[in-house]
Amino acid sequence: MKKILLASAAVSLMFLAGCQNDQSEVKSTQVENGTKTKENGENEEAKSVFTRKDRQIAKEKAEKFVVLLTEFHGRSIFSDEDNNKVHKELSQKARKQKLIHSESAFANPQYTSFVERTKEDSKLILRRDRFQLGDEFEEIYYKYIDVHELRLPIKYTVKSDTSSEDVELESFIRFVKTTDGEIYILDAPMLNSVDLEKKDEDAYYDEYNRKEIQQEVKEELNIQ
Structure with missing residues (x-):
């Protein structure tokens, strides 16, 4: 029996890094019965909040990260002691460079997949050749919490927990834009933060408290 995966109540629009239009259209959809459908059978349009300059800043911050x-x-x-020292230094340097959002935090290094363990030591394996940033941005509009997110693909290699072989993973560096126009990394490899997709799903299913969830996210993150 085929499983029907419930898609997110968000919709994406692909942006090239060299996109010419600063104000592209983002189509808003909702989820019904496991399929992505347009509300009332029509497209709803939401203006992009990320300009070409914003995307350039986001790419620079991703590279610095x-x-x-x-x-x-x-x-x-x-x-x-060593683990706590590394964790503290990571956080201090990221915040000094204004790379990550104030509500984002680095995961405990000992519990990440970037560790090579032996009987005598545990070391972080974070060589530059183990990270590859993508070129295409994707802007997500989360309709039910009324916020936007910018994503940049990233591939990275980690240590396997079950074998001696390394594993390549694919994910995103996720950016948000604060109400004062600043661009910050909300989530990325080694970071923990608010899951906007999950918040949007919560707001979709909880219509009674939707406005409250929306306000909570906007106030907590101070984002557009």
């Missing part, structure tokens, strides 16, 4: 991670390649996190 990867460089920051690679600075910690080979660092020992075997002891709690």
Whole structure:
């Protein structure tokens, strides 16, 4: 029996890094019965909040974020003291460069997949050649919480928990734009933060508290 996967109540629009239009259209859809359908059978349009300059800033911050991670390649996190020191340094450097959102935080390095463990030591494996940024941006409009997110694909290699072989994963670096126009990384490899897609699904299913969820997200993150 085929499983029907429930799609998110968000819809995406692909943006090339060299996009000519600063105000592209983002189509808004809703989810019904496991399929993505247009509300009332018609497209709803939402203006993009990310300009061409915003996307350039986002790409620069993504590159700086990867460089920051690679600075910690080979660092020992075997002891709690070393692990806490690395975690603190990562956070301080990311915030000093204004790379990550105030509600984002680095995961405990010891519990990430970037660790090579031996009996004598545990070291972070964060070489530059293990990260590859994509070129195409994707803007997501989350209709039910009324916020936007910009995504940039990233491929990265981690240590396998079950074998000696490395594993290549695909994910996104996710950006938001604050009400004062600043671009920040909300989520990325090694980061924990608010899951906007999950919040949007919560708001979709909880129509009674939808406005409250929307207000909570906007106030917590101060984003557009």
